[in-house]
Amino acid sequence: MTQYTIPAEGLVAKPAHELAAMIQAGEVTSREVTQAFLDRIAEIDDELGAFLHVGAEEALAAADKVDEQVKNGEEPASALAGVPLALKDLLVTTDAPTTAASKMLEGYMSPYDATVVKKLRAAGIPILGKTNLDEFAMGSSTENSAYKQTKNPHDLERVPGGSGGGTAAALASGEAPLGIGTDTGGSIRQPASLTGTVGVKPTYGGVSRYGVIACASSLDQVGPCANNVLDTALLHEIIAGHDEFDATSVDREVPACADAAREGVSGDLKGVKIGRVKQFERPGTQEGVKEAIDAAYAQLERQGAEIVEVDCPSFDDVMGAYYIIQMSEVSSNLARFDGMRYGLRVGDDGSRSAEEVMAATRGEGFGAEVKRRIILGTYALSVGYYDAYYLQAQRVRTLIAQDFAKAFEGCDVIAAPSVPSTAFKLGEKVDDPLAMYNFDLFTLPLNLAGLPGMSVPAGNASDTDLPVGLQLIAPAFEDARLYRVGAAFEAGR
Numbered sequence: 001m002t003q004y005t006i007p008a009e010g011l012v013a014k015p016a017h018e019l020a021a022m023i024q025a026g027e028v029t030s031r032e033v034t035q036a037f038l039d040r041i042a043e044i045d046d047e048l049g050a051f052l053h054v055g056a057e058e059a060l061a062a063a064d065k066v067d068e069q070v071k072n073g074e075e076p077a078s079a080l081a082g083v084p085l086a087l088k089d090l091l092v093t094t095d096a097p098t099t100a101a102s103k104m105l106e107g108y109m110s111p112y113d114a115t116v117v118k119k120l121r122a123a124g125i126p127i128l129g130k131t132n133l134d135e136f137a138m139g140s141s142t143e144n145s146a147y148k149q150t151k152n153p154h155d156l157e158r159v160p161g162g163s164g165g166g167t168a169a170a171l172a173s174g175e176a177p178l179g180i181g182t183d184t185g186g187s188i189r190q191p192a193s194l195t196g197t198v199g200v201k202p203t204y205g206g207v208s209r210y211g212v213i214a215c216a217s218s219l220d221q222v223g224p225c226a227n228n229v230l231d232t233a234l235l236h237e238i239i240a241g242h243d244e245f246d247a248t249s250v251d252r253e254v255p256a257c258a259d260a261a262r263e264g265v266s267g268d269l270k271g272v273k274i275g276r277v278k279q280f281e282r283p284g285t286q287e288g289v290k291e292a293i294d295a296a297y298a299q300l301e302r303q304g305a306e307i308v309e310v311d312c313p314s315f316d317d318v319m320g321a322y323y324i325i326q327m328s329e330v331s332s333n334l335a336r337f338d339g340m341r342y343g344l345r346v347g348d349d350g351s352r353s354a355e356e357v358m359a360a361t362r363g364e365g366f367g368a369e370v371k372r373r374i375i376l377g378t379y380a381l382s383v384g385y386y387d388a389y390y391l392q393a394q395r396v397r398t399l400i401a402q403d404f405a406k407a408f409e410g411c412d413v414i415a416a417p418s419v420p421s422t423a424f425k426l427g428e429k430v431d432d433p434l435a436m437y438n439f440d441l442f443t444l445p446l447n448l449a450g451l452p453g454m455s456v457p458a459g460n461a462s463d464t465d466l467p468v469g470l471q472l473i474a475p476a477f478e479d480a481r482l483y484r485v486g487a488a489f490e491a492g493r
């Protein structure tokens with residue numbers, strides 16, 4: 001079994017916060033650090049397939065700027081200045097193509113940077129390149145990418161999860177110490193779980209979606225990814241905050257994630273109540289995952305936390321509600337890809353009408369899963385079905401939010417498995433969309449409720465020897481709790 005996990009030594013083995021400190025202390029330059037990750041990419045990425053585009057020159061130029069500031073004794077631009085990052089190719093950038101892993105956007109160059117990208121640049125974070133994903137972020141294995149197959153660094157015959165499999169694989173292989181993902185129904189937490197990395201979906205509205213190609217707008221959130229909890233906390237603070245270009249972004253103070261993570265490092269969880277959701281104890285869950293999660297609860301208890309059972313009956317209906325709402329929003333959001341404005345245009349030979357060109361472009365430009373969702377979503381929103389499907393799904397969504405609210409009356413944080421099994425084999429579920437959808441069962445509820453969640457490594461499953469993720473969920477705008485408990489759990493392992 002070939003593995004491309006993080007090398008034991010060298011710059012690429014170090015956490016981002018350590019690299020940042022070394023850069024500020026003048027022990028190493030940002031150029032050297034950035035080059036080390038670029039070398040790792042050059043060494044393994046042909047086979048691993050995490051990146052759709054590598055921007056070595058641009059990354060090194062950004063690194064040089066940080067080195068210049070260090071040399072001049074200027075204040076660091078951020079706590080992670082000089083440490084490079086892998087960006088999911090769903091966020092638009094002016095200096096690299098943005099494809100959303102779709103043929104539809106082949107050759108598309110954005111005239112502007114996403115707000116999160118602007119913030120990263122201002123923070124002195126060199127962007128190594130754009131990472132692979134399921135087309136338009138729809139999928140659970142990155143197998144829906146129109147360009148390449150990303151593999152799981154722990155076993156190259158297995159999927160890295162999805163949709164953000166590229167970012168997760170880059171982190172788990174030492175190609176990058178920091179990453180950005182987006183999470184509509186689990187696309188940050190699920191790949192984090194499958195690759196043994198940390199991924200956080202912030203509270204809806206906490207991070208700007210401006211310049212993030214829309215999947216399902218009422219569910220999408222951008223979030224930080226890394227190999228340890230503190231690094232995600234530091235990155236969270238850099239990318240979060242109000243943005244007038246995103247009407248759903250909230251005007252509140254950015255949560256104190258890093259302080260919470262530092263507090264958590266003591267490992268002490270006395271007085272913390274952790275909820276265990278009854279509806280998540282499901283027969284279909286892999287034995288090794290169950291064991292690892294049981295061990296996680298036991299560890300949290302040893303660290304002083306109290307585990308309480310919480311009842312969330314509406315979670316049994318989460319699959320149907322999520323996929324109806326997700327597909328409905330997709331059918332509307334993806335209408336803009338018509339061959340007229342962005343990227344691909346097919347059959348425009350002067351003899352065809354605009355409508356024919358649109359149909360030809362959409363027919364060729366979208367992959368099977370995207371088409372399936374556009375068709376089902378359009379159906380769910382059509383006259384006569386809207387009430388039966390879409391409105392019904394919105395009602396379930398309300399019940400899910402109410403179940404969470406009730407659960408949090410009795411606990412501070414909920415802990416659950418991130419995913420029902422460890423990484424599956426490439427190709428195993430491609431012909432079975434329902435099995436693929438089912439894989440997201442545990443990550444979906446909080447997107448519907450807008451709550452923050454984290455996946456933090458919980459060891460390997462004894463039956464497959466592959467990573468398992470513990471999912472932590474907090475009430476809206478209480479993202480800091482995830483970092484407190486996540487860092488404590490990480491420290492206690």
Ligand code: GLN
Nearest residue numbers: 137138139184185186187
């Ligand atoms: N796997 C889920 C889906 O296919 C979630 C995707 C995501 O979070 N972007 O919709």
